[in-house]
Amino acid sequence: xxxxxTATKVPERPAHRDGNVLRWLGAYTASMIGDSVYYxxxxxxxxxxxxxxxxxxxxxxxxxxxxxxxxGGGVLADRIGPRRVVIGSDAARCLVVxxxxxxxxxxxxAVWMLIAVALVFGVVDAxxxxxxxxxxxxxxxxxxxxxxxxxxxxxSRTANVVGAPxxxxxxxxxxxxxxxxxAGVLFAVSLPLLLSLRISPSTAQExxxxxxxxxxxxxxxxxxxxxxxxxxxxxxxxALSELGFAGPLNLGLILLVRERGWGASGMGWIVAAxxxxxxxxxxxxxxxxxxxxxxxxxxLTMLAGAVAIGVxxxxxxxxxxxxxxxxxxxxxxxGGSLCGALIQTAADPAYLGRVTSVSTLFTxxxxxxSYPVTGAAVAAWGTGPVFVASAAVxxxxxxxxxxxxxxxxxxxxx
Numbered sequence: 001x002x003x004x005x006t007a008t009k010v011p012e013r014p015a016h017r018d019g020n021v022l023r024w025l026g027a028y029t030a031s032m033i034g035d036s037v038y039y040x041x042x043x044x045x046x047x048x049x050x051x052x053x054x055x056x057x058x059x060x061x062x063x064x065x066x067x068x069x070x071x072g073g074g075v076l077a078d079r080i081g082p083r084r085v086v087i088g089s090d091a092a093r094c095l096v097v098x099x100x101x102x103x104x105x106x107x108x109x110a111v112w113m114l115i116a117v118a119l120v121f122g123v124v125d126a127x128x129x130x131x132x133x134x135x136x137x138x139x140x141x142x143x144x145x146x147x148x149x150x151x152x153x154x155x156s157r158t159a160n161v162v163g164a165p166x167x168x169x170x171x172x173x174x175x176x177x178x179x180x181x182x183a184g185v186l187f188a189v190s191l192p193l194l195l196s197l198r199i200s201p202s203t204a205q206e207x208x209x210x211x212x213x214x215x216x217x218x219x220x221x222x223x224x225x226x227x228x229x230x231x232x233x234x235x236x237x238x239a240l241s242e243l244g245f246a247g248p249l250n251l252g253l254i255l256l257v258r259e260r261g262w263g264a265s266g267m268g269w270i271v272a273a274x275x276x277x278x279x280x281x282x283x284x285x286x287x288x289x290x291x292x293x294x295x296x297x298x299x300l301t302m303l304a305g306a307v308a309i310g311v312x313x314x315x316x317x318x319x320x321x322x323x324x325x326x327x328x329x330x331x332x333x334x335g336g337s338l339c340g341a342l343i344q345t346a347a348d349p350a351y352l353g354r355v356t357s358v359s360t361l362f363t364x365x366x367x368x369x370s371y372p373v374t375g376a377a378v379a380a381w382g383t384g385p386v387f388v389a390s391a392a393v394x395x396x397x398x399x400x401x402x403x404x405x406x407x408x409x410x411x412x413x414x
Contacts, residue, residue, distance in 0.1 A: 013140075013141070013144075014144065014147065014289065015144040015147040015148045015151060015286075015289070016147065016151065016287075018140060020139050020140065020197060021136075021139060021140050021144070021151070023193045023194075023196055023197055024135060024136070024139055024193070024194075024197055025152070025155055026190070026193050027090075027189075027190035027193035027194045027197075028132060028152065028155050028190070029155040029159060030186045030187070030190040030193070031090060031093075031128075031132075031187060032155060032156060032158075032163070033158070033159045033162055033163040033166065033186050034163075034182075034183045034184075034185075034186030034187045034190070035159070035163065035183075036159055036160065036162075036163020036164050036166070036167060037163055037166055037167035037170065037179055037182050037183040037186065038093075038097055038167075038179075038180065038183040039059075039167075040163070040164055040167025040170075040171065040179060041167055041170070041171060041179030041183060042058065042114060042117070042118060042176075043055070043058075043059060044167075044171050044176050044179070045104075045114055045176035045180075046058035046059065046111070046114050048109070049108070049109045049110065049111055050111040054111050057111075057115065058111065058114045058115055058118055059118070061115050061118045061119055061122070062118040062119060062121050063122060063365065064119075064122060065122040065123040065125075065126055066122040066123075066126045066129075066364060066365055067126075067365035067366070068126070069126035070126045070129065070130065070357050070360060070361045070364070071354070071357050071358065071361060072126065072214065073085070073126045073127040073129065073130040073353075073357055074130040074134075074218075074353040074354035074355070074356060074357025074358070074360075075217045075218050075221070075353065075354055075357075076127060076131075076214075076353070077127075077130050077131040077352075077353025077354075078134075078221070078350060078352065078353035079214075079217065081199070082130075082132070082134040082138065082352075082353055083131075083135065083194065085128070085130075085131035086131045086135060086194055087191065087194045087195060088127070089124045089125075089128035089131065090128065090190050090191055090194065091187075091191060093121065093124050093128070093184075093187045094184050094187035094188045094191065096117060096124070097117075097121075097181075097184040097187065098180070098181065098188075100113070100177075100180050101177045101180035101181040101184060104175075104176060104177035104180065105177060109176060125364075129360045129364060130353050130354075130356045130360050131356075133340075133356035133359075133360060134344075134353045135197075136149075136152075136344060137344050137345075137349060138200055138349075139197055139199065139200065141413075142345055142413040143289075143290065143412070143413045143414050145341045145344050145345055145412065145413070146288075146289060146290050146291065146294070146337070146338065146412050147285060147286055147287075147288075147290075148341075149282075149285055149337040149340045149341045149344075150281075150283065150284065150285025150286030150287070150288075150337055151282070152282075152337075152340075153278065153279070153281065153282025153285070153286075153333060153337055154279060154283060154286060156282075157275055157279045160275065161275070166182065167179050167182070170182045220351075221351050221354030221355065221358075222354075222358070224347075224348065224354070225351075225354075225355060228346065228347075229404075229406040229407075230295075230342065230346040230404075230406050230407050230410050231343065231347060231355060233400065233401055233406070234342060234343055234346070234359075234401075234407060235358055235359060235362075236400050237298075237299070237339065237397045237398065237400060237401040238339060238359050238362050238363070238397075239362045239366070239397070240394065240396050240400065241302055241306075241332075241393075241394050241397040241398070242362045242363050242366070243362075243366070243370055243393055244306065244309070244390045244391065244392070244394035244395075244396075244397065245309070245332060246370050246371070247370035247371060247373065247374030247386075247390055248309055248312075248313075248374065248386065248390040248391075249328070250371065251371045252313075252374050252378060252383060252386060252387060252390070253270065253271070253312075254267065255375070255378045255383055256312070256313055256383045256387070257270070259382070262318050262321075266318040266321070269321075269322050270318070270322055270325045271325075273321075273323070273325035273326045273329065274325040274326070274328055274329040275329060276326055276329065277325065277326040277328060277329025277331075277333060278329035278332070278333035279329075279333075280326075280329070280330055281329070281331075281333035281334035281337065282333060282337060284334065285337050290412050290414065291334075291338060291412070292411070293411065294338050294341065294342055294410060294411055294412045295342065295401070295407045295408050295409060295410030296402075296408050296409070297334075297335075297338060298334075298338035298339050298401065299335075299398045299399075299401040299402045299407075300398070301331045301332075301334045302332065302335035302336075302397065302398035302401070303395055303399070303402075304327070304331040305327070305328055305331035305332035305335060305394065306391045306392075306394035306395035306397075306398060307391065308324050308327040308328045308331060309387060309391040309394060310387055310388045310391030310392075311324050312324045312325065312328065312387060313383045313384045313386075313387035314384060314387075335398075339359075341412055342407075342410055342412065343355060343356070343359055344356075345412060345413055346410070374386060374390070377389070
């Protein structure tokens with residue numbers, strides 16, 4: 001009895017001082033940098049091998065299995081545990097990418113080869129992304145989840161800053177095969193860290209036993225989200241905010257800079273400013289650990305970020321655009337991190353993989369579908385109206401969150 005009582009209590013240790021969390025963070029950071037290096041190598045190899053159309057096909061083809069299988073990845077994480085899925089998917093990525101690097105020592109890259117690797121990588125990503133998002137509640141106390149989200153945000157920013165230049169250096173010195181090899185090594189580095197993770201016994205026992213078909217488990221998870229007084233509204237907020245945010249802050253920003261004649265340097269400053277704001281919000285959560293009235297704070301910061309998105313297309317200079325971009329990164333980053341922490345604390349542990357897969361589906365699969373719509377809308381009406389419309393979609397998500405009392409009053413554990 002004494003052993004059981006001790007096992008079910010997770011020590012309330014600050015996440016940034018918890019070796020278990022830091023091992024997860026190191027593995028996640030290495031994997032995200034590996035992702036950036038891989039995509040750099042894939043883009044370069046495709047551009048040197050095929051036509052512009054074939055290059056676009058290679059870069060886009062991985063998104064198809066990612067979108068189709070993402071929800072299935074959440075089911076698998078709940079059935080066998082997210083740690084196993086993360087380890088297996090990282091090992092698969094390591095083997096596939098190192099195998100491609102080895103093949104390129106013997107032959108030149110071919111379009112069919114790159115397409116095959118991109119498809120496999122997309123399948124593995126569909127398993128990896130829901131599982132890695134479902135791990136934090138199993139490796140730390142509930143009161144540390146906001147801090148973990150902040151640390152995860154810092155890791156993502158680090159990967160963005162380090163990964164692309166590292167991939168570019170590898171391509172410059174050894175071509176795509178050296179870059180693919182570097183990505184494979186980074187995936188390999190994350191494996192021993194993942195293998196050393198300690199899973200809380202109280203959550204390890206809450207992995208869902210297969211109760212029927214995978215389809216039954218999936219529909220059961222969707223019902224869990226729909227009926228939950230906090231998760232259902234949260235998913236609506238995620239869907240609307242991502243749809244409004246992805247287009248203007250990716251494709252739309254490029255078109256805005258070109259329209260204003262701010263040049264590549266202006267684009268660089270704006271992107272860097274956004275990264276600084278997002279990094280600052282992640283650091284705030286990582287240090288503070290908890291934000292009072294998290295549901296209300298999430299909705300209000302998302303609303304402020306939406307206003308800043310609408311303002312961005314109407315500022316007259318790069319300097320003002322940089323200031324607005326910092327605000328977008330700060331408010332949107334804080335709102336997104338709070339949203340992630342609320343999802344992880346509100347979801348029943350047995351459903352966490354499926355819940356994470358739904359939110360990740362909006363972020364990594366459905367939101368990018370707004371790119372062609374954004375491009376066509378800018379061509380028809382210009383950047384100003386499109387940014388305002390996108391801001392209105394983001395604001396609709398934040399307003400919807402405020403309309404649900406249980407979400408507005410939601411708190412993170414102490």
